[in-house]
Structure formats: C-alpha cells, structure tokens
Amino acid sequence: MIGPINEKKSINYIITALLALPFISFSSENQITINSKNNIQGIYLAKGKQFYTLEHESNDHTPRIFLNSENSRKLIVSDFDISHQGFSALQGNNEGDYYIWTGDKRSPYDCILFIIKRNSIVNKITFHVFDSSFYPKNETMPTVSFGNNEIIFRGRKSPREMILRKYSIRELINLTEYKNADFYDVSNKYISQIKLPPYIFTEGSHKFKPLQAISYSDHRIYLLLGDARINNKSLFVFSDNGDFICKNTTFHTGIAEAKKYINDNTYEPEGLSTYKNKISVLFSIAKNENRKNIIFTKTNDICKKNITG
Numbered sequence: 591m592i593g594p595i596n597e598k599k600s601i602n603y604i605i606t607a608l609l610a611l612p613f614i615s616f617s618s619e620n621q622i623t624i625n626s627k628n629n630i631q632g633i634y635l636a637k638g639k640q641f642y643t644l645e646h647e648s649n650d651h652t653p654r655i656f657l658n659s660e661n662s663r664k665l666i667v668s669d670f671d672i673s674h675q676g677f678s679a680l681q682g683n684n685e686g687d688y689y690i691w692t693g694d695k696r697s698p699y700d701c702i703l704f705i706i707k708r709n710s711i712v713n714k715i716t717f718h719v720f721d722s723s724f725y726p727k728n729e730t731m732p733t734v735s736f737g738n739n740e741i742i743f744r745g746r747k748s749p750r751e752m753i754l755r756k757y758s759i760r761e762l763i764n765l766t767e768y769k770n771a772d773f774y775d776v777s778n779k780y781i782s783q784i785k786l787p788p789y790i791f792t793e794g795s796h797k798f799k800p801l802q803a804i805s806y807s808d809h810r811i812y813l814l815l816g817d818a819r820i821n822n823k824s825l826f827v828f829s830d831n832g833d834f835i836c837k838n839t840t841f842h843t844g845i846a847e848a849k850k851y852i853n854d855n856t857y858e859p860e861g862l863s864t865y866k867n868k869i870s871v872l873f874s875i876a877k878n879e880n881r882k883n884i885i886f887t888k889t890n891d892i893c894k895k896n897i898t899g
Contacts, residue, residue, distance in 0.1 A: 633861035676731025698728035784832030794839025803862035818858035
C-alpha cells in the first residue's frame with residue numbers, strides 16, 4: 591500500500607455514505623449481477639469480494655465511484671470533473687483512506703488524484719500527463735498496476751494512434767508532499783511509453799472496435815475492445831515494454847445472457863480488471879427496464895490458448 595501522505599486543507603465536499611445494496615447479487619463465484627439502471631463505466635477489484643465501480647446516473651451528470659460488497663455499498667467520491675471512463679482506486683493504510691485516480695473531464699491531457707482521509711477529501715490534484723501536441727479528444731484512463739507501484743495513462747496522437755505512458759506512483763505522490771499545489775506538469779516525467787498498433791481496433795472484424803477498458807498486472811497490459819452490438823469482443827495483451835504477448839478476438843463471455851433480450855439487446859464491454867490468475871469483465875446487457883450490469887470472472891488463460899468465451 592502507499593504510505594501516509596501529509597494531510598492538506600479539507601475541501602468542502604460531501605462524499606461518503608453507506609447505502610443498502612439489495613441489487614448486487616453474487617449468483618456464483620464467477621458472476622456478479624448489478625441490477626442498476628446506472629451507466630457503469632468501469633470496475634477495479636479490491637480485497638476479498640469487494641470491487642469499485644465508476645457510475646453515471648441518467649438524471650445526474652456528476653460521476654460517482656462506489657466501493658461495493660455483497661451487503662453494502664459505500665460512496666467514495668462524487669465530482670463533476672471525473673471523466674466518462676477509466677479509473678483506479680487504492681485503499682490507504684487506515685480505515686477511510688483512499689487514493690482515487692480518474693480522468694479529467696475538463697482536459698484530454700490530464701488526470702485527477704483524489705486524496706481521501708477518514709472518508710473526507712483532503713486534496714484534489716491535477717497531473718498534466720500529456721502535452722498539447724497530443725490529440726485534443728481523449729480520456730487518460732488511469733490504470734494502476736496491481737503491485738500499486740506504477741500507473742499508466744492513455745493519450746492519443748490521432749483518433750486511432752494511442753500512446754500508453756507509464757509513471758511511478760510514488761514519484762507522483764512525492765511531488766504533492768514537497769510542494770503544496772493542486773496542479774503538476776509531469777508530461778516529461780514518465781518512465782516509458784509504448785505505441786499501440788492500430789490493427790488492434792479492427793482485427794477479427796472489418797468494423798472498428800473502440801477501446802473500452804485497460805487493466806495492468808504482472809507487467810502485462812490488458813486491453814478490452816468492442817462495441818455495444820451482439821458480437822465478439824477483443825482482448826489484447828502486451829508487455830509494459832510494448833511487446834505483443836497474445837490476443838483473443840472472439841471473446842464473448844456472457845453473450846448468451848444478452849441474447850435473451852430480443853428487443854433491447856445490448857452487449858457492451860465496460861470494465862476490465864485482472865488479478866493473479868483471474869480476469870473480470872463488466873458487460874452492460876440489455877436496455878431500459880431490462881438493463882443489467884454483469885461482472886463475469888474466469889480463469890485468465892488468454893495467453894495459454896485462444897479462449898472463445
């Protein structure tokens with residue numbers, strides 16, 4: 591875990607609440623159904639059966655990040671500047687301490703770190719991770735490695751030319767300890783960067799597959815791509831040095847559930863999280879009153895064989 595951080599002046603946010611959570615169902619070890627009409631745009635695994643979600647309500651434009659378990663639901667942070675997709679969440683050394691990394695809705699080049707102590711935000715810090723030479727339509731999609739030592743950000747040189755930059759989390763946080771500021775230009779302080787090959791967006795299909803989620807563990811970067819149609823999705827795995835490792839362009843876990851809803855069928859990948867030998871994928875299935883958000887977890891054997899589901 592990240593070590594203690596000097597507490598900054600509190601910001602006047604109301605951010606924490608414990609809510610009943612009757613709509614989360616652990617139907618098996620491998621499937622969690624979230625019967626919510628919220629637009630859930632990402633997941634991040636925590637200890638035990640806990641997991642974080644990034645959510646958008648249809649009637650409220652303020653994104654929220656929750657910590658979920660089978661019997662409870664905790665609102666960690668709610669802030670208008672949190673971008674549409676991509677986040678990571680780390681728990682501190684003490685109860686109620688969190689470090690939440692999100693994209694910045696205000697800028698395609700920045701990310702936000704929320705430092706939370708005893709369930710209250712003590713600092714909201716912006717890191718400038720890409721300079722203005724990058725493409726102006728982007729979300730940085732911060733993704734922390736499961737060793738909690740490094741973080742990667744997504745930038746664009748063009749709509750399909752994507753760059754992933756790797757930073758040291760400790761180095762970024764050290765900046766906040768030695769300088770009392772809420773904005774840091776770290777666009778030249780990255781450890782390394784890789785360019786994603788453009789073929790990943792169309793391989794296995796002639797149609798464009800958007801990048802929906804990123805996960806990072808054991809020096810491997812996992813990329814989940816696909817649209818909302820009932821079709822195969824793609825998973826690509828690269829080393830954090832940019833070497834191609836493996837792929838699955840016929841990934842369709844949960845597609846049978848989506849096909850049950852003939853008139854409202856939607857099958858959109860929205861989140862990805864990997865840990866040790868497990869891979870968890872969040873799908874948004876169906877629409878309107880039938881809408882479900884389901885997390886499917888399976889053995890992470892994508893690099894052992896060309897899994898098809």
